[in-house]
Amino acid sequence: MADRIWSYAEMRYREFQSAELHATALEAEGFKLTRGVAGMPTAFVAEAGSGGPVIGFLGEYDALAGLNQASGALECRPDPERTLNQGHGCGHHLLGTAAHLAAVVARDYLQKHRLPGTVRFYGCPAEEAAAGKTFMARAGLFDDLDAALSWHPSVANSVFMNATLANVQAYFRFRGKSAHAALAPHLGRSALDAAELMNIGVNYLREHMPEQARVHFAYIDSGGPSTNVIPAYAELLYTVRANRIDEALALFERVEQVARGAAMMTGTSVEMVFDKAVSNVLHNDALDRVMAEQMEAIGALDVSDEERAFAAQIQATLAPDDLSNSSKHFAAALRDPQPIVTGVLPYSATASRPVTGSTDMGDVSWAAPTTQCLTACFAWGTGFHSWQMVSQGKASLAHKGMLLAAKCLAATGVALVRRPDVLQEAARELAGKRGGAPYRCPIPADVLPPPARDAAAAQAQAEAVRA
Structure with missing residues (x-):
């Protein structure tokens, strides 16, 4: 995935x-x-x-x-x-x-x-x-x-x-447990439910955001086309914007908390993958x-x-x-x-x-x-x-x-x-x-550009095969 x-x-x-x-x-x-x-x-x-x-x-x-x-x-x-x-x-x-x-x-x-x-x-x-x-x-x-x-x-x-608005963008990947939606729904843990609850939770944040802040999301994976299977995987891409980069990063932390709460409510797990950020x-x-x-x-x-x-x-x-x-x-x-x-x-x-x-x-x-x-x-x-x-x-x-x-x-x-x-x-x-401080990049040092991520993943896979 x-x-x-x-x-x-x-x-x-x-x-x-x-x-x-x-x-x-x-x-x-x-x-x-x-x-x-x-x-x-x-x-x-x-x-x-x-x-x-x-x-x-x-x-x-x-x-x-x-x-x-x-x-x-x-x-x-x-x-x-x-x-x-x-x-x-x-x-x-x-x-x-x-x-x-x-x-x-x-x-x-x-x-x-x-x-x-x-x-x-x-x-x-x-x-x-x-x-x-x-x-x-x-x-x-x-x-x-x-x-x-x-x-x-x-x-x-x-x-x-x-x-301009600063922004932070990340993927949220929910993982649950698949099950037959009619015969054994109680055994399933829906990743799609978690993604839906995250979106609802973030909507409740909107009253409490700084002026001009914005939050956007898109479904990357909604768990598949079958209604009779409890989805074991769902993924969202979120972009959080605010007037200044420090405000955007603070708001992004609150969005992360909502995602963790959605995972707790549904018995699923969530992985946050930082994608990119830009300063104002x-x-x-x-x-x-x-x-x-x-x-x-x-x-x-x-x-x-x-x-x-x-x-x-x-x-x-x-x-x-x-x-x-x-x-x-x-x-x-x-x-x-x-x-x-x-x-x-x-x-x-x-x-x-x-x-x-x-x-x-x-x-x-x-x-x-x-x-x-x-x-x-x-x-x-x-x-x-x-x-x-x-x-x-x-x-x-x-x-x-x-x-x-x-x-x-x-x-x-x-x-x-x-x-x-x-x-x-x-x-x-x-x-x-800048308040006398040096420039500080809002993208963590361990987050690579997508081409470098692909190259690193390919190298890791090749090394695993050789091992």
């Missing part, structure tokens, strides 16, 4: 072609490559230059399961030429490409102007529900960065000002101000009438709630509502930052001063992880937003090389927000 689950988890780390395309292209550009870092075959670091400061550009390239969608379609319709049910519903194909370009441009600028400094591109796998960067942070790969720069495709252009993002105003300056200097997107028309067609497929959700996060864009938000939204270090989802960039931001931007690659109102986002992922607007992001990242990196005072301020700011 465990082998099946780890194999399922490893599906989040299968960006072999995308990772290799990035790696070989950077190698051809003269970057020195280190592949397979932090125990993940699709993670790598590419480096050029020498000395300080050290500027890191972080790229992603993973897709989402269940989002196969025909490009450019105005309806939810799979692409028949794709054999896998996956799609870029969060624009990570754009994310990695823009960061890649920015790293090359920044390296070229430093060489041309004979400026000291090291440029790194980090190939970061499995951001979606897998925390690739958290494992990289635990391995110390960001510790010597003076600044970490990244971005995300979006529906507006701005410095990333939103708060620590914004760095010193770096954010520089990013905002570069975005303002570069200016608005130049979009065509055809692109506006396509964006309007996409908007026509959206529900009112989709549009209002974008408004919640980008209220400033409502002053001039358009199918495409072309201008740069104003930056404010004291602006309200609504809580959004979770990202493993949070752990990067605890390990090194970090700034991020957003650029409009999709029609206003497009929801993340939707078929509409996949449909727009190859459109010309997506490419324009991607190039705008590359310009913003490269310009910010170059500006920071020329402003050591800002880098020093950013380092002091991060130290203050």
Whole structure:
């Protein structure tokens, strides 16, 4: 059973072609490559230059399961030429490409102007529900960065000002005793009952959670399709979120207690298998101000009438709630509502930052001063992880937003090389927000990334056979 689950988890780390395309292209550009870092075959670091400061550009390239969608379609319709049910519903194909370009441009600028400094591109796998960067942070790969720069495709252009939630994710595996459900139910101990009671218990926790905390679950194994067998095995995957990583870990401990109670009530046993965790993002105003300056200097997107028309067609497929959700996060864009938000939204270090989802960039931001931007690659109102986002992922607007992001990242990196005072301020700011303590990874040291877990399990099995 465990082998099946780890194999399922490893599906989040299968960006072999995308990772290799990035790696070989950077190698051809003269970057020195280190592949397979932090125990993940699709993670790598590419480096050029020498000395300080050290500027890191972080790229992603993973897709989402269940989002196969025909490009450019105005309806939810799979692409028949794709054999896998996956799609870029969060624009990570754009994310990695823009960061890649920015790293090359920044390296070229430093060489041309004979400026000291090291440029790194980090190939970061499995951001979606897998925390690739958290494992990289635990391995110390960001510790010597003076600044970490990244971005995300979006529906507006701005410095990333939103708060994020920390999260902890784990499998809960209940084991009982099977029996005939009619002839001898009293001899059985239902693992499914235990899983159900855990869910009920966690629901009663919801009144007593911190504000903005969230708990999600999914059945990995519900015990089989037969109603006439007492299930001996059931498995749940839980994700616990909260404003800060310490709050998330504390809430996770309470969820664990509920699981143990459910096992006691049903005469079963429970095994908790820690999967991953991510910290909340620590914004760095010193770096954010520089990013905002570069975005303002570069200016608005130049979009065509055809692109506006396509964006309007996409908007026509959206529900009112989709549009209002974008408004919640980008209220400033409502002053001039358009199918495409072309201008740069104003930056404010004291602006309200609504809580959004979770990202493993949070752990990067605890390990090194970090700034991020957003650029409009999709029609206003497009929801993340939707078929509409996949449909727009190859459109010309997506490419324009991607190039705008590359310009913003490269310009910010170059500006920071020329402003050591800002880098020093950013380092002091991060130290203050961490309370003077070093970064502490929320994933226990003995928890390996899924690919490394599979490798370790295979080696153990081979050794057992030889013995």
